[in-house]
Amino acid sequence: MTKINKAACVGGGVIGGAWAARFLLSGIDVNMFDPHPEAERIVGEVIANAERAYAMLTMAPLPPRGKLSFVKSIEEAVQGADWIQESVPERVDLKRGVLTQIDAAADPKALIGSSTSGILPTDLQRDMKHPERLFVAHPYNPVYLLPLAELVGGEKTSPAVLEDAKAKLATIGMKGVILKKEIEAFVGDRLLEAVWREGLWLIKDDICDTETLDDVIRYSFGMRWAQMGMFETYRIAGGEAGMRHFIAQFGPCLSWPWTKLTDVVDLDDELTDKIANQSDSQSGAYGIRELERIRDENLVGIMHALKGANGGKGWGSGKLLAEFEAHLWANAQKPEAKIGAEPIRLLDTKVNPSWVDYNGHMTEFRYNQCFADSADALLRLIGVDMDYVAAGHSYYTVEAHNQWLDEAKLGDALYVKAQVLPCDGKKLHTFMWLYRASDDALLATCEHLMLHVASKEGKVLPPLPAVKDKLQQLIDAHACLPLPANAGRVVGQRK
């Protein structure tokens, strides 16, 4: 019910293109309208970045990518769409006109989100016939990775629409946060504006250069804010006495001369040159595409780190990623059709930035991770899912024998094939091969043994019938395959 079935993006560019990428990678077809002559190229580049990032981001299988259609008019774009996202330039008259045109052509039930950074939804919905389904859905660059969308309703927006939008955004991995009231620039951009304004003064007055200012942010509160916001951080700073104590202690600073916020800096040519030149010496060693790549890898790494946080329950954007993965798993096509008289393909992944050493080579134990993930995939295939485990049944890995044969490099696409060896199901004995996708080179092998366990009793027992039957199909299908040459060997055995 909360699914998005078809999306329309009116306005491409960096923001519209990244919305499209989010939809497409979640399996949703997108109609894109943007009259800009280079729209297809720009959108294509953003989608390529997003695909690269998603290959590292999610451990769950992405659905078949949605179909992207470039269309010739707003009317054509909105046909059949149940989510329409407007991302045209930031001028109230232009946006209002486009949104009114969308409103007239779209299904009256379709949701309409505006990507505006600061215009009030009340001003945007003024001329609409169905204004109750118009809201601001303000995302942050890079939209395909940063999960936030500020959801803001205008005077005529239905509260139920905002709740519906929030639920639908969750299915594409986003966190919709609903503001209580509309205000220019909403919450995030007001906070950013405050920092930007103060930062400009610090550069203009030669307190520091842009690199120093960035270092101050990223080695201190930037790291705090990636996982807790400002108020939760200050709650901790208040100690056992909490927020009230913090306010008593730091409230007075508000009246000290600690900012130049009351003056607006003049962004004249001189200051623009100064900033641009400092920025060049700070970041000029990297091209913009390279910085984008680094940024995306860093964001993926941060989300991965937070996914394992809080005792494995996840925290912040990492918890959200885990929820998105659970959603993807729940909607994943079961690969049952693949059982046959050949080794079964279990894993497709890419060498992740956090998997490599300083030479850019995949670290020893990440090979083990690929095999462990493949064993998990095999278990899901035979019906050992979250419900089965929650009911107290599981397979435990007890032994593995690995051979490392060749190197994998950052970004290499990898896959694993597995053969089930003769076994009784209480034991699950497999042999796996890890390949590089580009040339099918064999990188490593793993002989792997699991035992089926009743986890509460801690006893080795046969699997339940449904799992046993499914596994037996695999065992039977693979019975005709020759035993792999390296199975049943001891460490150091001569070939």
Add this chain to the structure above:
Amino acid sequence: MTKINKAACVGGGVIGGAWAARFLLSGIDVNMFDPHPEAERIVGEVIANAERAYAMLTMAPLPPRGKLSFVKSIEEAVQGADWIQESVPERVDLKRGVLTQIDAAADPKALIGSSTSGILPTDLQRDMKHPERLFVAHPYNPVYLLPLAELVGGEKTSPAVLEDAKAKLATIGMKGVILKKEIEAFVGDRLLEAVWREGLWLIKDDICDTETLDDVIRYSFGMRWAQMGMFETYRIAGGEAGMRHFIAQFGPCLSWPWTKLTDVVDLDDELTDKIANQSDSQSGAYGIRELERIRDENLVGIMHALKGANGGKGWGSGKLLAEFEAHLWANAQKPEAKIGAEPIRLLDTKVNPSWVDYNGHMTEFRYNQCFADSADALLRLIGVDMDYVAAGHSYYTVEAHNQWLDEAKLGDALYVKAQVLPCDGKKLHTFMWLYRASDDALLATCEHLMLHVASKEGKVLPPLPAVKDKLQQLIDAHACLPLPANAGRVVGQRK
């Protein structure tokens, strides 16, 4: 030359205690003076938090912890110290008095840093006899994890002292950034003040509650700022045209009504209650100690993620962590004395938050990581260091046979012992046991085989003489040990 030999902390509390923790964990003795009756308890709690975090943070061995002495006077504290850190309450008269007293009693060459959040160093150094060595070293909570110290000199501060302070901070894992000019609240707190001020308006005006505001930060620009700052982020947003284009595009917003910065909010009882209550419903499910623990684990996770970033070269705080680890390794005591007729202890580590599944159990492949890290430790022990590898010689792992025997949980301390099996050095054949430290329970075993390789030629060759001799000592010392029961076995072999 840049080493800190002995530190004095004047003022304990959360900030002073965390400075002490940084010094102690880097092997530096600390004299602590704080007349507060509970100073020992408070400092002890901070140090305990820091030790817990460092056990997860660094893969390099920490040196033996420095000695902490609580002393009765400022004069006693500064004796023999070459870095003195003042962290007393934020009142200019109090700080100036304490610093003048420190100055009079300390070695005239000792560096004196003040933890002040906003007072000008010129005002602090006014009455000093040796004012040239006084500077602001402003850290961020939690000081033991966040690497930033803003270094700010006053009118009488020597520029060389700031450079010296920056170099010394690097040896305790910190990033000293030197500001060009002094200004009240320096850079970080001015930016924070701007956000705080705007944030208070948003709460007061009911635009959102504290949880929503925190979510807006941590699901969007907080993640950006953990790894790039504001200017580098905006450089990317400007696209190929870079910073200049960004300013042209977004400069005009400065004059839009996007903030309420020009008014100072009245933090009266009503607003204080409102914030405290919202904060309770946002974060009240966790105690402060629990939030600290979660925060610290998250920060460690972020630094770990960034350590592997940028093609393994590291980025931001992760690169800094790698540099700190390199410093620790360079200063680590070589464990050569331990070679004897018993398995050798190679690794002491703890189950890291990112190592566990949703049940809080260590994931299958993290056992492999422990063994791989132990193999690395063994190599360092026999002289296979960075220089040896850089010269084109190395051991490659080719095979391993693992057995998983028991579970490890989040926070469990683990260690690995290894026995070198008969081999010729061209092959390096070992058997390793992974234990839980609390009860010496055996968790897993690994039979492991490496080959010595000339990496440029890709040929298996004997190691160079120094490594060969060192390894031979180990092989000889272990020759009398019985072959481990599970060595030389195939997967699934009955016991």
